[in-house]
Amino acid sequence: xxxxxxxxxxxxxxxxxxxxxxxxxxxxxxxPLFVGSVExxxxxxxxxxxxxxxxxLKEISEITGIxxxxxxxxxxxxxxxxxxxxxxxSRRMRPAARLLGLSHSYLASNPIxxxxxxxxxxxRENSGEAVNLGIPMDQDVIYIARLASTNSHIAHPIxxxxxxxxxxxxxxxxxxxxxxDEISDLLDESDLTPITRxxxxxxxxxxxxxxxxxxxGYAMANQECIVGELTIAAPILGPDHKGIGSVNICVxxxxxxxxxxxxxxxxxxxxxxxxxxxxLSN
Amino acid sequence: xxxxxxxxxxxxxxxxxxxxxxxxxxxxxxxPLFVGSVExxxxxxxxxxxxxxxxxLKEISEITGIxxxxxxxxxxxxxxxxxxxxxxxSRRMRPAARLLGLSHSYLASNPIxxxxxxxxxxxRENSGEAVNLGIPMDQDVIYIARLASTNSHIAHPIxxxxxxxxxxxxxxxxxxxxxxDEISDLLDESDLTPITRxxxxxxxxxxxxxxxxxxxGYAMANQECIVGELTIAAPILGPDHKGIGSVNICVxxxxxxxxxxxxxxxxxxxxxxxxxxxxLSN
DNA sequence: GTAAATAGTATTGTTATTCAATACTTATGT
DNA sequence: ACATAAGTATTGAATAACAATACTATTTAC
Numbered sequence: 001x002x003x004x005x006x007x008x009x010x011x012x013x014x015x016x017x018x019x020x021x022x023x024x025x026x027x028x029x030x031x032p033l034f035v036g037s038v039e040x041x042x043x044x045x046x047x048x049x050x051x052x053x054x055x056x057l058k059e060i061s062e063i064t065g066i067x068x069x070x071x072x073x074x075x076x077x078x079x080x081x082x083x084x085x086x087x088x089x090s091r092r093m094r095p096a097a098r099l100l101g102l103s104h105s106y107l108a109s110n111p112i113x114x115x116x117x118x119x120x121x122x123x124r125e126n127s128g129e130a131v132n133l134g135i136p137m138d139q140d141v142i143y144i145a146r147l148a149s150t151n152s153h154i155a156h157p158i159x160x161x162x163x164x165x166x167x168x169x170x171x172x173x174x175x176x177x178x179x180x181d182e183i184s185d186l187l188d189e190s191d192l193t194p195i196t197r198x199x200x201x202x203x204x205x206x207x208x209x210x211x212x213x214x215x216x217g218y219a220m221a222n223q224e225c226i227v228g229e230l231t232i233a234a235p236i237l238g239p240d241h242k243g244i245g246s247v248n249i250c251v252x253x254x255x256x257x258x259x260x261x262x263x264x265x266x267x268x269x270x271x272x273x274x275x276x277x278x279x280l281s282n
Numbered sequence: 283x284x285x286x287x288x289x290x291x292x293x294x295x296x297x298x299x300x301x302x303x304x305x306x307x308x309x310x311x312x313x314p315l316f317v318g319s320v321e322x323x324x325x326x327x328x329x330x331x332x333x334x335x336x337x338x339l340k341e342i343s344e345i346t347g348i349x350x351x352x353x354x355x356x357x358x359x360x361x362x363x364x365x366x367x368x369x370x371x372s373r374r375m376r377p378a379a380r381l382l383g384l385s386h387s388y389l390a391s392n393p394i395x396x397x398x399x400x401x402x403x404x405x406r407e408n409s410g411e412a413v414n415l416g417i418p419m420d421q422d423v424i425y426i427a428r429l430a431s432t433n434s435h436i437a438h439p440i441x442x443x444x445x446x447x448x449x450x451x452x453x454x455x456x457x458x459x460x461x462x463d464e465i466s467d468l469l470d471e472s473d474l475t476p477i478t479r480x481x482x483x484x485x486x487x488x489x490x491x492x493x494x495x496x497x498x499g500y501a502m503a504n505q506e507c508i509v510g511e512l513t514i515a516a517p518i519l520g521p522d523h524k525g526i527g528s529v530n531i532c533v534x535x536x537x538x539x540x541x542x543x544x545x546x547x548x549x550x551x552x553x554x555x556x557x558x559x560x561x562l563s564n
Numbered sequence: 565g566t567a568a569a570t571a572g573t574a575t576t577g578t579t580a581t582t583c584a585a586t587a588c589t590t591a592t593g594t
Numbered sequence: 595a596c597a598t599a600a601g602t603a604t605t606g607a608a609t610a611a612c613a614a615t616a617c618t619a620t621t622t623a624c
Contacts, residue, residue: 031358033354033355033358033359034355034358034359034362035319035323035355035356035359037317037319037320037323038319038320038323038356038359038360038363039359039363041317041319041320041323042363042365045384045387046383046384046387048387048391049383049386049387053391054391072315073315073316073317074317074320076313076315076316077315077316077317077320077321078320080313080316081320081321081324083324083384094391094392095384095387095388095391095392096388097388097392097417097419097424097426098419098424099384099385099387099388100385100388100389100424100426100441100442101328101331101419101424101442101444102327102328102377102381102384102385102442103381103382103384103385103386103441103442104331104385104440104441104442104443104444105327105328105330105331105377105381106377106378106379106381106382107382107440107441107442108440108443109330109335109336109376109377110376110377110379113440114437117436117437117438118435118436118437120438121430121434121435121438122435135379137379137380137383142379142380142382142383144379144382145438147438148403152403153400153403153404154399154400155396155399155400156395156399156402156403156427156429158386158389158390158395159382159385159386159389159441160382160383160384160385160386160389161386161390162383162386
């Protein structure tokens with residue numbers, strides 16, 4: 001009876017190369033085909049990712065690193081296009097509902113969430129708990145489908161939420177399908193700042209946990225993102241046997257313990273991930 | 283036992299003033315603060331809205347009305363930024379998961395969906411059927427929270443989906459809170475093309491149905507968007523008693539009839555919409 | 565299997581559009 | 595009420611975006 005129904009961590013920049021727009025020689029962005037204005041516009045929209053609330057022009061200018069004039073012009077443009085809303089009294093901007101249309105085009109065009117849906121529903125029914133489908137995105141996992149636990153009457157989890165890979169069961173399940181080098185590189189690029197006092201930040205220990213996944217078939221995390229939250233996850237494999245995402249189930253203490261999670265939920269996540277893997281390969 | 287769990291109509295351009303980017307004197311876009319490149323970039327992303335599948339460069343160029351070179355540059359840019367994915371073998375573009383981050387910033391910043399969530403869950407529990415929360419967007423309703431019916435084991439509805447206002451219960455529930463002039467104007471700007479053979483397209487008849495909502499407190503639609511789908515909706519009011527959205531419940535024939543919907547579901551939608559209205563005003 | 569046609573990619577010179585700076589206006593807080 | 599800070603409007607300069615076009619690769623037709 002709690003409102004914790006999944007990893008709700010907001011998309012903190014979990015990459016080391018953080019900060020404002022990098023302006024180093026970049027083969028990608030130096031290409032004359034690259035339109036810099038577009039990058040700036042999106043940097044404005046993404047400024048709202050980390051700082052949930054609304055933002056003032058000045059804050060946007062500071063967060064994005066684009067100047068005051070630029071912030072002004074891009075905010076004006078985005079408001080005109082309907083992707084930002086401006087509160088005329090406070091002059092603060094906030095993301096507008098039109099943004100949902102963009103995510104809709106992803107969800108509608110990409111079969112993974114619709115193919116996975118019935119299996120996720122089944123997993124939720126079998127477990128009664130919150131079930132999530134996540135895919136890798138940089139050093140994070142991004143949740144593309146989320147089901148609240150059947151007895152959560154408080155909140156429903158939000159699609160598009162992100163959590164660091166290194167300290168989530170979802171992330172470690174996915175990582176277990178990569179080569180040692182790939183895992184190591186990703187961890188090196190991750191910001192291993194602890195989120196709770198249970199977050200494991202020692203690279204060797206993380207590697208050991210990831211290695212465990214290969215033996216057991218599932219990954220677990222004990223309150224590493226949210227105090228009181230226990231999660232278990234299994235990887236979904238692509239045609240080349242590399243991970244393309246993972247299924248996880250989240251529960252809370254003290255109703256659950258790591259032992260009961262392992263006993264009751266491991267078979268469900270593994271079966272679900274396996275079913276989705278098969279469904280996707282057809 | 284069907285997979286129809288809500289209005290899944292894709293965002294057909296329901297405005298009359300359709301077609302490519304308008305290049306008439308427009309006080310909004312003529313403002314020197316307006317950055318045209320941003321508009322073009324979003325027009326590329328939105329091209330995927332109506333045409334679910336992936337798109338080739340040429341198709342994007344044609345749909346958006348921006349030239350071939352421009353399509354090339356904006357696609358390159360969007361791919362680099364990670365908002366589009368390019369299939370190297372087919373050279374076709376499709377929306378990428380990173381777009382979910384944008385919708386997440388909306389959902390996380392706007393309290394409406396989280397405040398409404400518990401009431402929607404309750405409505406779903408009481409009805410067992412699919413429940414949606416929609417808000418107005420141009421001539422459409424956009425669904426910002428969706429719950430599948432408890433016995434839908436097939437699919438889950440996608441947030442961000444749109445459906446025309448004039449022929450949905452959600453839309454007409456919302457419209458009923460506007461002034462006659464506002465309703466009339468919106469209908470005039472709507473593309474009243476029938477979607478099914480049950481779609482009501484006569485303006486007078488639509489106005490009559492909207493007027494009915496004022497008496498009954500709820501709107502209904504009989505297979506106007508999807509054959510076999512019956513829906514009922516009630517408006518959510520803002521502080522000024524103007525609508526800010528609506529709650530609807532969708533069911534399917536032949537398990538349900540218009541009569542049974544009215545009898546069983548009207549009290550639920552009305553109560554839910556009322557509860558959400560109250561919750562938002564606090 | 566070859567040719568024709570179509571789609572995608574790279575390059576370039578021109579100029580329109582974005583740009584930062586700054587002046588001006590409105591809000592905020594002491 | 596004044597001072598400070600934030601937001602808005604304007605402008606001239608020049609960069610970055612632009613469309614056209616040449617080039618390459620891939621599909622389609624025969």
